Amino acid sequence: VNLILSIKRNPYMPDLVAEPIGLIEDINSRPEDVDKLIISNIEKATAENSNIWTSPDYNKREYIHSFFQYPARMIPAVQRKLIEIIIEAKPDIENMIDPFMGSATTLVACMESGLNCYGQDINPLAILIGKARTGPYYTEALKEKSSELLKIIENDRSENIEISFDNLSKWFKRNVIIELSKIVRAIKKQTSPFARRFFWVVLAETVRVTSNDRTSTYKLHVRKKEEIAKRQFSAIDVFALHLDKCIEDFELHANLLKEKAMLTKRSYKSKLDIILWDSKQSIYSPNNTEFYDLLVSSPPYGDNKTTVTYGQNSYLPLQWIEMSDIDPQATKGILKTTTEIDGVLKNINETKLHDLFFKSPTLKKTYDNVVRNSSAKHVKKVAAFFLDLDKTIDNIFSVMKPNSYQIWTIGNRTVAKVEIPNDEIIIELITSKGGKLITQVEREIINKRMAKKNKDTSLMNTEDILIFRKIEE
Numbered sequence: 001v002n003l004i005l006s007i008k009r010n011p012y013m014p015d016l017v018a019e020p021i022g023l024i025e026d027i028n029s030r031p032e033d034v035d036k037l038i039i040s041n042i043e044k045a046t047a048e049n050s051n052i053w054t055s056p057d058y059n060k061r062e063y064i065h066s067f068f069q070y071p072a073r074m075i076p077a078v079q080r081k082l083i084e085i086i087i088e089a090k091p092d093i094e095n096m097i098d099p100f101m102g103s104a105t106t107l108v109a110c111m112e113s114g115l116n117c118y119g120q121d122i123n124p125l126a127i128l129i130g131k132a133r134t135g136p137y138y139t140e141a142l143k144e145k146s147s148e149l150l151k152i153i154e155n156d157r158s159e160n161i162e163i164s165f166d167n168l169s170k171w172f173k174r175n176v177i178i179e180l181s182k183i184v185r186a187i188k189k190q191t192s193p194f195a196r197r198f199f200w201v202v203l204a205e206t207v208r209v210t211s212n213d214r215t216s217t218y219k220l221h222v223r224k225k226e227e228i229a230k231r232q233f234s235a236i237d238v239f240a241l242h243l244d245k246c247i248e249d250f251e252l253h254a255n256l257l258k259e260k261a262m263l264t265k266r267s268y269k270s271k272l273d274i275i276l277w278d279s280k281q282s283i284y285s286p287n288n289t290e291f292y293d294l295l296v297s298s299p300p301y302g303d304n305k306t307t308v309t310y311g312q313n314s315y316l317p318l319q320w321i322e323m324s325d326i327d328p329q330a331t332k333g334i335l336k337t338t339t340e341i342d343g344v345l346k347n348i349n350e351t352k353l354h355d356l357f358f359k360s361p362t363l364k365k366t367y368d369n370v371v372r373n374s375s376a377k378h379v380k381k382v383a384a385f386f387l388d389l390d391k392t393i394d395n396i397f398s399v400m401k402p403n404s405y406q407i408w409t410i411g412n413r414t415v416a417k418v419e420i421p422n423d424e425i426i427i428e429l430i431t432s433k434g435g436k437l438i439t440q441v442e443r444e445i446i447n448k449r450m451a452k453k454n455k456d457t458s459l460m461n462t463e464d465i466l467i468f469r470k471i472e473e
Contacts, residue, residue, distance in 0.1 A: 053443035119275075132201045162181040349387070356429075
């Protein structure tokens with residue numbers, strides 16, 4: 001039994017009346033009442049803590065966020081609160097999906113509620129991090145294997161180099177290459193797939209911070225020669241320090257799940273499945289039909305100079321990792337270029353593009369503005385991004401149950417000084433497919449990492465969280 005106090009009127013929700021509805025005896029009897037309860041509880045949470053959606057003071061270590069500095073990570077505390085609000089309003093939710101999983105922040109947040117969690121991503125590094133973060137939580141065994149690993153590394157006197165790719169010496173100093181090679185050999189000797197994945201993630205972060213790549217942004221950009229010469233450190237020491245921190249955080253998160261009774265024999269008690277797959281091709285469904293009650297995700301924001309380049313950020317770490325330990329679909333072929341993971345730009349189907357304009361008048365207006373103010377390459381990138389996104393949303397709707405909910409975290413960007421209102425466009429696209437916008441929340445982005453010289457970061461100070469319900473046909 002819940003008391004709804006007020007409803008915030010939204011231009012996209014004309015049928016929701018902004019007045020109290022009193023007591024709800026059976027909240028699942030009417031989807032509209034569930035919608036109103038979600039809105040009311042979001043408003044209540046905001047009134048109690050105006051910073052709740054920004055959440056600058058949450059404990060990052062609680063969510064094993066320290067493993068790898070993955071681009072554009074969502075705030076788990078924010079997602080967890082929204083998930084709790086929706087589950088409270090609709091307690092029969094069982095299965096969630098994140099089709100743009102990234103480093104599995106949404107899955108980690110959903111694990112606290114005991115949901116069956118499914119995630120997919122096109123980036124092998126994202127899959128590796130996601131599998132490492134979500135268990136199993138054999139922390140004591142991991143500590144023992146870590147000690148063994150460090151001893152093997154310490155006793156390795158070989159200077160053999162374990163990898164080879166174009167411009168290896170450009171991105172790594174020779175002493176770093178030799179030390180990283182020692183770590184790689186030691187990890188390969190581990191017999192446990194679980195331990196190897198964990199160590200590969202620690203190595204990935206070690207590669208990121210010991211390479212000659214500038215770390216102020218997620219785009220590959222080599223440091224100046226004089227700066228590289230001044231940098232003196234041991235990659236093995238960096239690895240060992242990060243390994244200790246990751247194990248400590250891993251154990252902290254394991255204890256949190258244990259306290260919530262979410263573990264069975266150190267593994268997550270509910271179903272959990274993570275796969276390497278392109279969501280614009282299809283969305284995995286265990287029964288090949290409408291399966292999911294909840295989507296929690298944040299799509300890529302397009303391809304322009306303010307966009308996070310997931311492929312470039314993953315390119316160097318993946319060179320050192322045994323791809324077979326990530327996923328059966330993972331191969332070195334995805335590392336042919338630094339942009340392979342982010343996708344190769346293909347020719348635009350003009351007929352599909354014009355069909356897309358009917359679904360989103362805002363996209364048509366924005367596209368015309370880009371055409372007037374930008375190059376043909378920029379125009380093509382904008383068109384390709386939204387065509388792919390629209391296809392992915394179609395795939396999503398094919399596996400979502402009627403009256404299921406979707407939480408989208410969206411940020412706007414610019415292309416050639418033209419703002420791309422991703423929030424408005426996605427609202428129109430999802431609405432065209434039978435989705436109903438329930439409410440939206442604006443949150444401030446804290447501690448974003450972009451180059452200071454980038455003048456287009458002003459739009460990256462905020463994000464919109466959009467909550468939809470799939471209308472029952």
